[in-house]
Amino acid sequence: MRSLPSPSGHFSEKTELTRAEVREFLRLETQRGSFVPKCDTWLSGFSPEFSQKLGARGWIGMTWPKRYGGHERSALERYAVIEELLAAGAPVAGHWIADRQTGPLLLRYGTEEQREHFLPRIAKGQCYFAIGLSEPNAGSDLAAIHTRATKVDGGWIVNGSKTWTSGAHHAHYMITLCRTSPFNPEKRHEGMSQLLVNLSAPGVTIRPILLTTGEHHFNEVFFEDVFVPENRLVGQEGNGWRQGMTELAYERSGPERFLSTFPLLEELANRIRQSKDKQQMVQVSKLVSRLWTLRHMSIGIAHMLEKGETPDVAAALVKEMGTKFEQQVAEIARLLIPSSPSLDSSNRLDQLLAQAILHAPGFTLRGGTTEILRGIVAKGVVGK
């Protein structure tokens, strides 16, 4: 049986100092009214001004080398910073993908030129990325992608489309997984490559796919003879699948997989504290115990990532349990305090509850559906 993450030790004193700094920064920003805490802000809290403020503070690209605009801090220090931002419901959607996925991907597989070109701008909170994996007929079965890049003089010509692309309408670039060799049914995962596609290039069309709420976060992105210069291939031609999978390990293990509804939980506790209803607080205490445990599991994975291990099974597990927890918070909150959830309510609990309930279906889908993740976990523990 494969071993699952063992819990963390603790954060260092230095990390706790950084945490305190972030907390103070967030307190001042909230006071100043530069943002209103919301649920699920890593998807829906887009604010270039806020991203740039974080960049100026050195809280984007924290672990990257200084020569690429990074700050050479530890992965755990970064963890503390991002969990503070999420718990506070701060608007981090702009730079989120670039900081979480693109940066590490380019550091691992990118060329020197790519790193020098992109990383400093990402770290300043000025350059945003979208994930180009899903396609209309390839969601969980990524090997079924059809987007194709054909080699031409000086680069590639890309044709095809991507879907469910969060934030593509704000992003400057997309890391696009495409076929660079013909599909071989025997070797479905081969012949794919990752290209850095400039989303303002001619031939790129971005169409909104609105959420059930009418909010605009998802997009469908079409590529019609889009030229991508040679130097925008990430890593090795044909190695795109493996690179994409590495990307997913970063995507699944972080605190964004259990903190999307934390602002609601915090407000729920505030309200019950006022009403002094002990039985209601007992219900909250169960959620708190779940959250405490998930957080320690996730920190355990952060320790593993710091040591250079790839905790894919453990990451899938935290994602699966964490996203269910996020949904649970909304369900229990609505049962504990009678309310009329509404996105435009002036009552804070009603509003947070509405955000949580309406965004909840997405929690267990994005980054791999619960069912696919359970398959990964089961295969991991069976050890086959």
Next chain:
Amino acid sequence: MAKILIQSTTKIMRDVCTKELVNDAENGVWAKELWEVLAESGMLTVAVPEEMGGTGGSWADAYQILRLAGKFSAPIPLAETFMGNWLLADLGVDATNEPLAILVNHLEPFQFRKGQEGWIVCGAATSVPWGRNAAKLLVLGESESGSVLGVMSPEAVRITSGRNLAGEPRDTVEVQDAIIPESFVFKVDPGKVHERLLFTGALCRTVMMAGALERILELSVSYSKERTQFGQPIHRFQAVQHHLATLAGEAAAADTAAQSAVDAIEKETAKASISMAKIRLNEAAGIMAPVAHQVHGAIGFTHEHILHQSTRRVLSWREEWGTETEWGEKLAEQLFDLGDNELWSFLTW
């Protein structure tokens, strides 16, 4: 020390604590050999300093041993003996290798009164783990001059056998005018002792449950690989995979929660951590036991199969030293004490 301890305890448990031994214990046979092997290896007095007759080592070491005892369904009062030895160590009494039981009655405390040959003790306690097997009884009670803890031998007590869902002894122990010599009675702060027993007891059950839940996962995984249906091992079926994923997730969460609570023992956060861990472990037990039985099909529901030794234990232990509701109330008190928007700092404390 931890690594060697784990290795040698695992070996002892594998070799001695067999399925038959656990079944026999349920039929009233005292697991003498297991107890003696552990005693010889110094496992019963861990976290008591050597100068007090203990083995030394840390509380974390002791909890590692307990976790393994839970994993192998060890039918002995290891937790109770640890707790007893730690209480005694605080009072300056040397550690013992004999099985211990702790007698407490919150509603009608044991009464101690001065007699000619020492103290005379009266009272009764229910659900005493392994009461019938204890060689020494630690009795917490009241006297005219305040709260006291007496250490007595079990000759003068009446025991009515009882058991928990797992068939482990949970006895009623009645003490009628038993005499304890002066030198075996100690003044104590009752609040402190009660609190210590409660938190330590909960943490003991927590780590034991984490061990048992790990066993339940292991049994389920190996069964799903061995058992074939419709021409293939059942772990190939998506429905079974989802069950295995649930088990793996809960077991990992259980382990993390238990270990995090142990890590916090000597910190200010200990009480909150133990409360949260017991709640989470209880929850995990309730989720895992039925799923593991579902994976095993009918065979897992038989006495023949070993699964029930672990599932019945976790279902018993989740009630012992506090249910989710009881610990939820304790945690709720701490949550009420926070200011607005301080839940996050409480969690990251």
